Amino acid sequence: QVKLVESGGGLVQAGGSLRLSCAASGRSFSSYAMGWFRQVPGKEREFVAAISWNGSRTYYADSVKGRFTISRDNAMNTVYLQMNTLKPEDTAVYYCARASSAHYYDRRNYDSWGQGTQVTVSS
Secondary structure (H helix, E strand, O other): OOOOEEOEEEEEEEEEEEEEEEEOOOHHHHHEEEEEEEEEEOOOOOOEEEEEEOOOOOOEEOOOOOOOOEEEEEEEEEEEEEEEOOOOHHEEEEEEEOOOOOOOHHHHHHEEEEEOEEEEOOO
16 A cells, blocks of 8 residues: 655636656656546546656646656655646645546556645635
């Protein structure tokens, strides 16, 4: 099992930027793909972005493509989500997770989750 801790959330105006970080414990971080999801109250947790184990492939939800960038630093056991041109509809709790299979868009294929970090975008 791995422990994941997100940070970097906060309150930002529409059009602004935030960078989320997810620090992972354990020695196997570089062996796994990682993903970011988000959730608002009353809705299902939705896929935002994923990155392969070595960072060579990235995947994005259509709603964030061109605005968000996922990256990772395996030496630091950390995955990042750079969020630019934020919109009020990006407001959510953001979670990082470790992928257990290659079906990155489905939250059921992740086996470890962080506690989440709140992102609030004001209009």
